[in-house]
Amino acid sequence: MSVIAKVTSSGPQAPLSQLLLAPLGLDIWEVKADHLVLQATEAQAERLEHMGYSIEQLHETESYLSAFATDDAVTGYHSAASLEADLRRLATDNPEIAELHEIGRSVENRPIWALRLGQRRGSTLKMAFLGCHHAREWISVEVPYLLAEYLVTHAATDPVQHWFQEGEIWVAPMVNPDGHEYTRTHNRLWRKNRRRNPDGSMGVDPNRNYGYMWGTLDVSTSSHVPRDDTYVGPRAFSEPEVQAVRNLVARELFAGVLTYHSYSQLILFPWGYTSKPIADPDHHEMQDLANDMQRIIRGVHGETYTVEQSSQLYPTAGDTTDWTYGEYGIPSFTIELRPQTQAEGGFILPSSQIQPTWEENRPAALRFISHIFDKPADA
Numbered sequence: 001m002s003v004i005a006k007v008t009s010s011g012p013q014a015p016l017s018q019l020l021l022a023p024l025g026l027d028i029w030e031v032k033a034d035h036l037v038l039q040a041t042e043a044q045a046e047r048l049e050h051m052g053y054s055i056e057q058l059h060e061t062e063s064y065l066s067a068f069a070t071d072d073a074v075t076g077y078h079s080a081a082s083l084e085a086d087l088r089r090l091a092t093d094n095p096e097i098a099e100l101h102e103i104g105r106s107v108e109n110r111p112i113w114a115l116r117l118g119q120r121r122g123s124t125l126k127m128a129f130l131g132c133h134h135a136r137e138w139i140s141v142e143v144p145y146l147l148a149e150y151l152v153t154h155a156a157t158d159p160v161q162h163w164f165q166e167g168e169i170w171v172a173p174m175v176n177p178d179g180h181e182y183t184r185t186h187n188r189l190w191r192k193n194r195r196r197n198p199d200g201s202m203g204v205d206p207n208r209n210y211g212y213m214w215g216t217l218d219v220s221t222s223s224h225v226p227r228d229d230t231y232v233g234p235r236a237f238s239e240p241e242v243q244a245v246r247n248l249v250a251r252e253l254f255a256g257v258l259t260y261h262s263y264s265q266l267i268l269f270p271w272g273y274t275s276k277p278i279a280d281p282d283h284h285e286m287q288d289l290a291n292d293m294q295r296i297i298r299g300v301h302g303e304t305y306t307v308e309q310s311s312q313l314y315p316t317a318g319d320t321t322d323w324t325y326g327e328y329g330i331p332s333f334t335i336e337l338r339p340q341t342q343a344e345g346g347f348i349l350p351s352s353q354i355q356p357t358w359e360e361n362r363p364a365a366l367r368f369i370s371h372i373f374d375k376p377a378d379a
């Protein structure tokens with residue numbers, strides 16, 4: 001049996017930062033200044049108490065699921081099949097600007113889809129929006145999907161019309177379809193893909209499997225133990241879902257990438273693998289753009305999305321944006337969507353929250369596109 005627990009430090013001998021740096025195999029959900037929220041087995045929770053941390057059980061996982069994972073909470077979210085149908089419809093109804101691409105296949109042979117938006121092929125100015133590396137983060141499918149739908153329906157008016165003349169926007173809302181399907185049918189809190197590991201456990205964390213500084217950390221949030229939720233995999237790019245994104249990025253050479261996750265309401269930029277900052281002028285550029293997005297998001301419904309370097313949240317090696325920035329030097333962001341806290345549902349965001357989450361993220365996404373597409377041309 002597992003529990004969802006709030007962990008606080010009981011004194012200087014057990015700082016929270018130390019907990020994040022230990023390879024304890026914990027499923028860490030939330031990192032705040034004075035506490036963590038995590039899912040742990042009872043044995044793990046006992047071990048934390050022995051280490052000197054204070055544990056407050058918030059829910060048994062079962063009771064959390066029965067409170068939040070109701071029939072109502074499924075309505076309004078896509079399945080892999082309904083996403084495919086909707087993407088196909090966007091492409092079929094708008095052949096002059098939209099084209100559906102299968103960019104790869106998952107471990108269980110599900111297609112991974114990306115919608116290419118723009119008037120012509122082979123333009124040089126391109127960017128990408130990704131969703132759902134992590135299976136249980138359902139809202140991270142909906143925001144990029146709604147972005148694609150919005151861009152298609154506004155293709156005849158500026159600024160979208162202008163962007164579609166200038167270049168291409170690629171949207172892949174569900175990088176991990178096997179995991180997502182598994183959260184619909186078996187375990188709502190599944191995170192990884194559905195790889196069978198040699199030790200019999202299941203799943204690699206696709207957002208730890210990218211090939212920049214891959215495997216250089218061994219902590220709870222970037223683990224080398226196959227059964228752990230953040231298992232990095234046997235080698236960089238071992239997973240077909242991650243290969244699909246790698247091949248797309250390598251082929252299209254995007255000028256910017258934004259990948260959606262949930263939850264906690266954060267705007268993150270590299271690095272994740274180290275606390276050292278990226279070099280200027282890139283640091284300035286990404287920090288400024290993140291601050292802009294924060295201000296824009298807050299202006300819609302008053303929600304705060306905290307801006308920070310990814311490693312300030314917790315250390316991760318092999319994530320998407322460390323790779324896109326480290327390998328290609330392009331502005332790369334991770335946005336952790338609603339809600340702010342586990343008490344508001346955590347990974348199980350009520351479907352009534354899809355629309356407002358989209359509404360506040362729409363102008364931030366458009367701001368990022370404008371930053372990439374409307375730059376003054378180099379003299």
Ligand SMILES: [Zn+2]
Nearest residue numbers: 134137261262
């Ligand atoms: Zn995630």
